[in-house]
Amino acid sequence: MNKIRYCSGCGVRMQDENILNIGFTTNLDNELCMRCFRLKNYGEYESVSSNVIDYEKIMSGINKKKDLVLYVVDILNIPKNLEDIKKIIKNDCLLILNKRDLLPLSVKDEKIIEYIKNQNLGFIDIVIVSSEKNSGMDNLLSKIKKYQKSNNVYVVGYTNAGKSSLISKFIHDYGNNDNNLTISPLPSTTLNQIEIPINDKLTLIDTPGIVDNSNMINFVDKKMYKKLNSKREIKPKTFQIRKNEALLVGDLLRINYLEGDTNSFTFYIPNEIKIRRMRFKSDYLKDLACKEVDIKYSEDLCIMGLGFIKIVAGCKVELFINKDTEIFTRKNLI
Numbered sequence: 308m309n310k311i312r313y314c315s316g317c318g319v320r321m322q323d324e325n326i327l328n329i330g331f332t333t334n335l336d337n338e339l340c341m342r343c344f345r346l347k348n349y350g351e352y353e354s355v356s357s358n359v360i361d362y363e364k365i366m367s368g369i370n371k372k373k374d375l376v377l378y379v380v381d382i383l384n385i386p387k388n389l390e391d392i393k394k395i396i397k398n399d400c401l402l403i404l405n406k407r408d409l410l411p412l413s414v415k416d417e418k419i420i421e422y423i424k425n426q427n428l429g430f431i432d433i434v435i436v437s438s439e440k441n442s443g444m445d446n447l448l449s450k451i452k453k454y455q456k457s458n459n460v461y462v463v464g465y466t467n468a469g470k471s472s473l474i475s476k477f478i479h480d481y482g483n484n485d486n487n488l489t490i491s492p493l494p495s496t497t498l499n500q501i502e503i504p505i506n507d508k509l510t511l512i513d514t515p516g517i518v519d520n521s522n523m524i525n526f527v528d529k530k531m532y533k534k535l536n537s538k539r540e541i542k543p544k545t546f547q548i549r550k551n552e553a554l555l556v557g558d559l560l561r562i563n564y565l566e567g568d569t570n571s572f573t574f575y576i577p578n579e580i581k582i583r584r585m586r587f588k589s590d591y592l593k594d595l596a597c598k599e600v601d602i603k604y605s606e607d608l609c610i611m612g613l614g615f616i617k618i619v620a621g622c623k624v625e626l627f628i629n630k631d632t633e634i635f636t637r638k639n640l641i
């Protein structure tokens with residue numbers, strides 16, 4: 308009988324029988340499955356359908372225990388209803404806002420923490436980190452020590468939030484093991500839960516990301532994935548806009564300004580995505596779904612996967628965008 312081995316990059320059970328199935332390796336003594344090996348060594352991305360992930364089993368396993376859960380969220384793309392995670396996980400949750408490096412340094416962390424605390428969503432605490440820049444980790448470690456119920460601490464969140472990246476930094480900063488977790492800009496990189504002992508008091512458990520079907524990342528090509536997964540501090544771009552003017556954001560989004568006074572739109576989106584003015588009368592991108600949005604005074608327009616636009620005055624806009632991408636408004640975050 309074949310021995311049972313799990314890939315230390317994505318957690319999948321390895322097999323040496325079918326190259327077309329996940330977990331394939333030529334040698335069951337390898338640490339990594341072929342997909343993780345290729346990703347790490349050659350940067351070759353191979354997407355995997357999230358259907359292969361047994362979320363129900365993983366999530367119900369977490370619920371059966373009282374262990375602390377770290378809920379990792381991409382700070383640029385904070386979900387509309389952060390508290391929805393509680394429908395899936397009943398454990399104590401520490402909210403981790405990751406990718407801090409994307410927001411300008413001038414933004415105050417305390418302000419963002421207050422903003423979320425004021426919503427009383429039931430998280431036991433909120434921590435802001437950057438896995439990329441390895442910042443905020445000491446603070447996170449001290450909060451984990453404060454709230455952990457046992458050695459085991461689960462790391463959950465939507466796909467691409469940076470769960471594996473965060474754990475890798477923990478291994479690097481506080482652990483004595485090798486770091487083998489696979490990290491990639493594609494959704495569904497981690498395929499099964501993986502236990503990573505950090506020290507004799509803490510084991511982090513990486514889990515596959517929950518797939519958010521309303522995230523733009525699902526509808527773009529690999530080149531655009533990389534752009535949306537930026538590593539550079541955002542330089543916010545402000546546009547003054549008036550009635551009957553239009554803006555084009557990459558080839559992803561068109562904004563028609565329908566009603567309202569002269570307004571100011573400040574874009575917090577990856578620098579790699581270009582924004583330009585376009586003719587209001589042009590038909591460009593009009594084949595995409597059209598969504599009308601009423602924006603109140605001091606609200607952000609959030610576009611899941613792309614980032615957000617800070618808007619000053621109330622107005623009405625018309626957006627042309629992929630039909631499944633979620634769009635919502637919220638009070639200005641910053």
Ligand SMILES: Nc1nc2c(ncn2[C@@H]2O[C@H](COP(=O)(O)OP(=O)(O)OP(=O)(O)O)[C@@H](O)[C@H]2O)c(=O)[nH]1
Nearest residue numbers: 406438439467468469470471472491495496497516
């Ligand atoms: N700018 C920035 N990018 C980050 C940060 N943390 C992670 N990333 C990037 O986000 C992408 C996803 O990272 P992963 O660690 O694979 O995310 P994950 O949550 O484990 O994803 P799944 O395994 O698919 O659920 C990669 O391109 C990372 O380099 C961060 O702090 N800042």
Ligand SMILES: [Mg+2]
Nearest residue numbers: 470471496497
């Ligand atoms: Mg992962």
